[in-house]
Amino acid sequence: MWGRLWPLLLSILTATAVPGPSLRRPSRELDATPRMTIPYEELSGTRHFKGQAQNYSTLLLEEASARLLVGARGALFSLSANDIGDGAHKEIHWEASPEMQSKCHQKGKNNQTECFNHVRFLQRLNSTHLYACGTHAFQPLCAAIDAEAFTLPTSFEEGKEKCPYDPARGFTGLIIDGGLYTATRYEFRSIPDIRRRRHPHSLRTEETPMHWLNDAEFVFSVLVRESKASAVGDDDKVYYFFTERATEEGSGSFTQSRSSHRVARVARVCKGDLGGKKILQKKWTSFLKARLICHIPLYETLRGVCSLDAETSSRTHFYAAFTLSTQWKTLEASAICRYDLAEIQAVFAGPYMEYQDGSRRWGRYEGGVPEPRPGSCITDSLRSQGYNSSQDLPSLVLDFVKLHPLMARPVVPTRGRPLLLKRNIRYTHLTGTPVTTPAGPTYDLLFLGTADGWIHKAVVLGSGMHIIEETQVFRESQSVENLVISLLQHSLYVGAPSGVIQLPLSSCSRYRSCYDCILARDPNCHILSGPLPQPHVVTSLSRAWERASLGR
Ligand SMILES: *[C@@H]1O[C@H](CO)[C@@H](O)[C@H](O)[C@H]1NC(C)=O
Ligand SMILES: *[C@@H]1O[C@H](CO)[C@@H](O)[C@H](O)[C@H]1NC(C)=O
Ligand SMILES: *[C@@H]1O[C@H](CO)[C@@H](O)[C@H](O)[C@H]1NC(C)=O
Ligand SMILES: *[C@@H]1O[C@H](CO)[C@@H](O)[C@H](O)[C@H]1NC(C)=O
Secondary structure, X not given: OXXXXXXXXXXXXXXXXXXXXXXXOOOHHHHOOOOEEEOXXXXXXXXXXXXXXXXXXXXXXXXXXXXXEEEEEOEEEEEEOOOOOOOOOEEEEOOOOHHHXXXXXXXXXXXXXXXXXXXXXXXXXXXXXXEEEEOOOOOOEEEEEEOOOOEOOOOOXXXXXXXXXXXXXXXXXXXXXXXXXXXXXXOOOOEEEEEEEOOOOOEXXXXXXXXXXXXXXXXXXXXXXXXXXXXXOOOOEEEEEEEEEOOOOOOEOOOOEOOOOEEEEEEEEEOOOOOEOOOOEOEOOOOEEEEEOOEOOOEEEEEEEEEEOOOOOOOOEEEEEEEEOOOOOOOOEEEEEEEEHHHHHHHHOOOEEEEEOOOOEEEEOOOOOOOOOOOOOOOHHHHHOOOOOHHHOOHHHHHHHHHOOEEOOOEOOHHHOOOEEEEOOOEEEEEEEEEEOOOOOEEEEEEEEEOOOEEEEEEEEOOEEEEEEXXXXXXXXXXXXXXXXXXXXXXXXXXXXXXXXXXXXXXXXXXXXXXXXXXHOOOHHHHHOOOOOOHHHHXXXXXXXXXXXXXX
């Protein structure tokens, strides 16, 4: 069967790999060939950290104190962000007791991989404390940790509402104004949910008569400060990215779709949501979700998402890495798409989907929409009508929210297509930062981690992406689990099963000449390679860089 499918799939992959006017640039697949390959043996300027633990998956950078905090299996570490390998680290040993581990094993879990305390959550709680949660041999626990002393407290907090039981489950969590916003599959039964805890108004998603989430695997969440400079008194929002079973596809009962097709989604909630008073009590009243399209039907499994400019919502955008849908098990390929927050907002302001009992199918809802618009945040105009919080919303609106969590229109990528399609690569994580060149323009610089321990550094140029270099950061093939950029330390930190690696953001000395550096299109190398040239030289170099970048 694969013999026949291969040529078809290859033709689909390459046909779409040619961007825009092909005269101006070589095919995208060619362009995506990294200009430089740095194998493990040629790595330079890197620093390493490896303790007794495994699975260094959770990273928290604290720029102000120049610490990199790491959550691993059975341990937490506080490393110097300047040099993670300087030997002056602090460590917290936090393992599940042998009794806990054997109980976990008795429940049928694997005592070689699952019955440990995998630290999954690590964030700043307040000016003095950090907050951490671990899977704790399938009995999650959380702790407020004195950041200065860096020791475990004497008492712990229940973790089952905040942390997955299963260390391999997708998880994302944020602390916002002291409240914990986590999304994962909770409890022994792995129930997907978006929850708010450690907050006067605990909230979760609705399960009756319809599940708002279906076998969701969470990838990423971010707070977007949409209240800042808002003319309408808008609320801040938290956006969630995940893959889930598409109940809207195929027929089936209202709650139980037979579809096994999984699709990518973006969902959002309002920070000021207090839940409903009678209907949707202790549930989100502002939950809405939409399909996220990159390159369907091939690439639908979301692997990593990063946000840029989340502080200024008018400029906020996201990059997402997808791999092939699960039916293409034996093939490896990845796609990268960019999304603008404005497009996501437009989809959430558009038509809803509805389950139609007659046809037993989901379809676009064509009926009247009650006021205030279901799923919206409380704004000035609602306050002026007497809706001071979500608890004042009319029953009609909340009943509508219960049955219409899904939007009709999907979110499409910027320019309607992927920035990159790449065969034989499985991206597992990505992060990015804008970089300003001396001539003025700003470019997004992305770092992508692969399933076999490589980092691709790429710059986004209009409708495509150029991979500046690929670097093998681990000798043994292993999955890159986390990536964090520090502009202050000019470093990229990589979390993986065997340890943490610190790499310079750019190593311009590798380029033998300025010409090489321009051809490699590394925006950092203008600023950082050697002594700064005269201003007119900088300007002409930047122009040359842009010409090279645009392929003219
Ligand atoms: C896991 O359980 C097996 C069977 O009970 C036991 O022989 C083994 O020593 C256990 N391994 C660990 C690491 O606890
Ligand atoms: C920070 O939170 C911890 C744990 O809840 C608490 O003990 C501590 O007093 C808080 N510190 C401040 C400065 O609020
Ligand atoms: C932990 O690391 C091991 C390899 O050392 C890997 O096989 C396993 O999948 C990792 N577990 C998690 C939950 O990431
Ligand atoms: C909303 O707040 C205003 C001003 O505080 C108050 O007069 C009004 O009664 C409140 N409305 C509700 C429904 O609570």
